[in-house]
């Protein structure tokens with residue numbers, strides 16, 4: 001649906017006089033970060049200026065409910081803003097995203113945080129300007145739950161936070177219902193954006209000087225399953241490959257069960273698709289995977305990972321949940337076995353945290369928390385023991401890399417990521433920033449590499 005909204009101009013008029021500033025606090029995944037850039041675009045189209053945490057008027061919290069700590073973070077920050085709102089009535093608090101997609105959370109906010117002005121869930125971009133205008137200009141709060149999670153808005157203005165790298169959502173929602181995951185309940189069913197809309201967005205980004213694109217979706221390789229005519233993720237990638245100016249294409253996240261050979265072939269033959277694949281494992285034990293509703297076995301996962309590893313210079317990253325309800329020591333050891341066999345360049349590891357409303361939250365869980373922490377530590381150690389072997393292999397080789405800017409820890413060095421998503425630090429000049437250069441790796445360290453532009 002095209003994004004048309006009369007409240008943009010009305011709010012802009014108001015802001016000519018009042019010059020309100022906005023501040024966005026984003027929690028959770030890259031999909032949320034991408035949404036926040038669109039909310040920033042909408043707010044700037046309404047005449048708001050970007051502010052800082054201590055000098056803004058409109059505070060927008062884009063929330064996450066995948067893990068409990070994001071909830072606690074939100075409620076902690078709301079408590080701090082209450083005081084600010086009492087001191088300056090021109091302070092407005094807006095909560096959007098996955099957390100407010102749950103009625104129980106909306107009720108909690110209404111009861112305990114009555115100073116909040118607007119609550120909206122996911123997919124509510126089309127009514128966002130109206131609700132903001134009403135809260136500020138006509139003093140009408142919006143604190144009701146509206147399920148708009150199946151919306152698909154196009155042409156939403158976006159403010160990217162980087163001049164060379166941009167993210168583009170290609171599919172929203174998820175149909176998989178993994179038993180630990182709340183996403184399908186709060187983000188709706190899978191909706192693929194039309195290929196022509198995606199291509200046109202990326203062409204515009206290329207024209208504006210963007211070099212690297214991250215394609216986003218909860219399950220990118222389900223792309224096109226909801227179209228009447230056959231159009232797959234690998235077909236989309238081949239079209240994006242043709243866009244001049246785009247030099248690096250990344251995507252996140254594919255589901256192992258949908259990773260077909262045609263996609264592997266396209267990656268293998270591509271000059272632009274990054275040599276890094278994120279392949280969420282979650283558990284290395286087939287029984288646990290079944291309880292998680294992941295629809296692949298330990299052996300199928302290893303077979304796929306090994307097939308991908310045949311692509312020269314490929315690196316694999318993954319997500320692992322430790323301590324899923326009922327996970328035994330032997331089952332956990334299967335996870336260690338997969339990690340040892342595949343050898344991941346990056347692992348995002350978490351202790352299982354039950355999410356209300358999911359099937360997993362109703363499963364019996366007898367494993368003490370201390371045992372889960374101990375398993376996480378063992379997994380971390382194994383990962384850190386295998387990583388140097390992978391880094392070492394890169395020394396002496398030359399890789400293409402986008403120079404991102406100065407290193408955060410050393411003002412004399414610059415930084416960027418190889419196609420394998422490895423951070424490299426090197427000497428460069430300010431005019432190299434934004435360029436794609438060849439870099440030879442001189443030495444390896446656990447979390448970064450050192451190199452020289454050649």
Ligand code: SF4
Pocket residue numbers: 174175176177178181182183184218219255
């Ligand atoms: S694929 Fe599974 S883990 Fe990923 S968003 Fe869907 S339900 Fe959640």
